Amino acid sequence: MGSAVLIKEEKRVAEVILNRPEVYNAMNYQLVYELEKAFLELSRKPELSAIILSGAGKAFSVGADLKYLQSIIDDLGKLEEYIIQINRAFNSVEDCPIPVIAVVHGYALAGGFELMQASDIVIATEDACIGDQHANFWLIPGGGGTQRLPSLIGLYKAKELLFTGRWLNGKEAEKMGIVSRAVPKEKLEMEVQKIVSNLLEKHPQTLRYMKQLVNYGFKANVRANLEHEFSVFLRYIQSKPAREGINAFIEKRKPKMEG
Secondary structure: OOOOEEEEEEOOEEEEEEOOHHHOOOEOHHHHHHHHHHHHHHHOOOOOOEEEEEEOOOOOEOOEOHHHHHHHOOOHHHHHHHHHHHHHHHHHHHHOOOOEEEEEOOEEEOHHHHHHHOOOEEEEEOOOEEEOOHHHHOOOOOOOHHHHHHHHHOHHHHHHHHHHOOOEOHHHHHHHOOOOEEEOHHHHHHHHHHHHHHHHOOOHHHHHHHHHHHHHHHHHHHHHHHHHHHHHHHHHHOOHHHHHHHHHHHOOOOOOOOO
16 A cells, blocks of 8 residues: 655645545545645754645545445444544644645535635636535535635625535636636746745744744634534435435435435
8 A cells, every 4th residue: 555645745735645645635534644645754853945736637626525435334433433534634734833725726615625625825727626515415515625625715605605516717716816826837847946936035933933923813713613523524425415415425426305
């Protein structure tokens, strides 16, 4: 079994790469465990000025691995452990004192969208597919999406995206304030390098204190409510609608109402 998360370092910049390209970087337990481990390790390196977070292959991430979730859905202990680890991983990105630049191409959906929200700067391709999409398969967020998204774009816009499951392209997401910048895919790497070069001109300690201050009030409010999201998710995920939604996703069909 290979690494589900790769780390590269060059001078004062690190890159964390989600590495399950064969499943569009769907997040099983191994991936979210290694993701947390990577960010905890990098957080202890005071010389770093930026961390790039990206996905291998054709996508940033399509979110939770629903085949894995289906395999543990009747084991409450494993289910709790998995959702707790998802939140630990995403919180480690948000807690990391180093600025994190999420580089989004292809899909950033459901849990991938939630991971994106835990980053500091988001650069996306104009044709990226970005959205919560849980509701499309009768599921609800369990990785912080109900708490971070309203804080980022406001309650009404967040509810519209959460309730409808609507996908946005990169340009629409930029207008809504979900991504920092949307660029043509051929210019993605150049745009990321421009931001990295800018950050390298700043003292790493300045950036750490700046991030701490900006996140102080925002993070406190979000974290206070994540436990409620977690408890509601666990109550709901074993319900008939949620099971039908997972089955429908795996079978590549729309979920069906009973009767």
